[in-house]
Amino acid sequence: MREDLLREAELELQETQRRNEETALRRRQEVMNRSPEIASLLAQREDLIHGTMRGILQREAAPEDLPERMEQVSQNIRKRLKNLGLPEDYLAPVYDCPLCRDTGYVGDVVRERCACVRRRYQARLRKAIGLPERGEETFETYDETLFADTPLPDVGLTERQAMAVIRDGCEKWANNYPAQIPRDLVLSGKSGLGKTFLLHAMANRLIQRGYNVLLISAYQFLETARRAYFDNEAQAEDLTGAEVLMLDDLGSEPMMQNVTIEQLFNLINERQRRNLATVISTNLSQEELRIRYTERIASRLTDRRNALFLPLRGRDVRNGRQG
């Protein structure tokens, strides 16, 4: 969990709660101004409640007919609200979330965070790492029919079938995390085959499942690497320590002598040493990775024990939805 984002989500809920309480008070005031009868009924109901509370504190049994008397007053209030042309529940507590009544927690015995807080948190996390806020790039919205149903040479599958296999591989990986073997995943293929879409779909699934994802572009990586190299500081802990790190479009960044390779190796090596999962998309093939980043980096990304290497094949579909 990113504590800062969780805090924001909780503050937003508190703000909702405050606004709803205000609405409830305003309604009450409005009704009392319009109808002295309801005002007196509300006072009666409060007297009954207070009387009961006092009774409990003084260990007295509540009057037997109390529930009926309460119900009678409530019925009376509802009837009069209706006569004023207002909904019967106009004076009921107002809240956005019926599960937790905007308290943020559910459960009497085991208190846990309500789904509404998790939703607010996840929306913030998606925004913070650059995913579309509504999370529409998902496995559910992945459309393999964008790929041609024509056979790929030497594969025995059509483009569309091959993409379905890749999609399933990614979804399985995201569903099995953190028990997936191998730990890392590399999507390799030309531009326009939907690698970024798949990365986003994996990120969305992991976030939905409650995991923390950091998604950065290869350019952003290089920026961090450059700072780490020249300022001689340890590589930013948010990259090396991220629960799941997704590095998009490796190979598209400029190559900086001494910097790129050393820092990339440090990053991958340190994350593998700490047993943290990394997902990379790249426009480079295994061979091209080796040439550009040296053998020792390529082997970390292509060795079966370290990474699931998924080669995407097919034609550019960037004119379609999946860029």
Ligand SMILES: [Zn+2]
């Ligand atoms: Zn809730």
